[in-house]
Amino acid sequence: MKFVSYHAAGPRVGAVLGDPPNVHDVLLDGALWRSGLRQLIEASGGDWRRITAAPADGAPLGQVRVTAPVPDASKIIAAPVNYIDHQAEMSEAVHIDSLGVFLKAPSSLVGNGGIVRLPYHDRRFDQEGELALIMGRTTRNAAPEEALASVFGYSCLLDITMRGGEDRSTRKSFDTFTPMGPWLVTPDEAGDLGMLRLTCSVNGQLRQDADVRDLIWGVPELIAYASSVMTLLPGDVISTGTPAGVGPLEDGDQVSVSISRVGALSVTVDATGALPCPTRGAGRGPTPPAELTPVRGTAEGSRGLGGS
Numbered sequence: 001m002k003f004v005s006y007h008a009a010g011p012r013v014g015a016v017l018g019d020p021p022n023v024h025d026v027l028l029d030g031a032l033w034r035s036g037l038r039q040l041i042e043a044s045g046g047d048w049r050r051i052t053a054a055p056a057d058g059a060p061l062g063q064v065r066v067t068a069p070v071p072d073a074s075k076i077i078a079a080p081v082n083y084i085d086h087q088a089e090m091s092e093a094v095h096i097d098s099l100g101v102f103l104k105a106p107s108s109l110v111g112n113g114g115i116v117r118l119p120y121h122d123r124r125f126d127q128e129g130e131l132a133l134i135m136g137r138t139t140r141n142a143a144p145e146e147a148l149a150s151v152f153g154y155s156c157l158l159d160i161t162m163r164g165g166e167d168r169s170t171r172k173s174f175d176t177f178t179p180m181g182p183w184l185v186t187p188d189e190a191g192d193l194g195m196l197r198l199t200c201s202v203n204g205q206l207r208q209d210a211d212v213r214d215l216i217w218g219v220p221e222l223i224a225y226a227s228s229v230m231t232l233l234p235g236d237v238i239s240t241g242t243p244a245g246v247g248p249l250e251d252g253d254q255v256s257v258s259i260s261r262v263g264a265l266s267v268t269v270d271a272t273g274a275l276p277c278p279t280r281g282a283g284r285g286p287t288p289p290a291e292l293t294p295v296r297g298t299a300e301g302s303r304g305l306g307g308s
Ligand code: MN
Pocket: 078, 079, 080, 128, 130, 159, 241, 242
């Protein structure tokens, strides 16, 4: 099942069915649900099997102005340096097993078709395409082997990032810096995570192309570790990290991330009203590549990163 979130006199959930896709009301244990997806996840105990789509005709998906699947998540946990090829392009000495996880402000969420607003004209901002998971139930100290049972679903996420030496929580938490969607896909529909492929394009140019199986810490390990640090609540988001191919964004760019069996998320970049940056972290911190890392399978990609 695919669930979209939208606003209609308050937060609402729809099930996406059919081709072309329509948005149907949803039922929990047979009763019409009239609140948001986070609240539905909590009320269902994290069991998507209790949720069904109303049979009545739905509205065309294109006519629904969607938000992020869980626009009111209590927290967004994210993984730094969780693919080896991204560690290499950033010249990072360490990866997630030295860094742990970080937090992004939930107020940075936007939905599919939204606008990413760049706050400064004198700093570099990059796209990071990522697979995100949404927690189904309250989880503390999960063992890796039981962690997947606590997941309610998956979505595409863009971890928009200002480069530099400021704290990650600042550089990645500006309003609109966490596009997510277009919907949440339940685990039965996402299937084997090891089979998922992630791609990310800017203005139609492919920048990132990776297999989710190449995560350093996979989804079970991320849930186990994050839940050893903080109690995970229904609707909490964990973003799994980005592969090689991060690159700068400019005013007017169209950014899209696609994950097989999960969906495709697209947003537009807008730098209108950008100001001088008040902090002085430029030139410090993790160093992004001056040129895009070649995508695998291309002539440049087969030469690898040597010399760059
Ligand atoms: Mn990231």
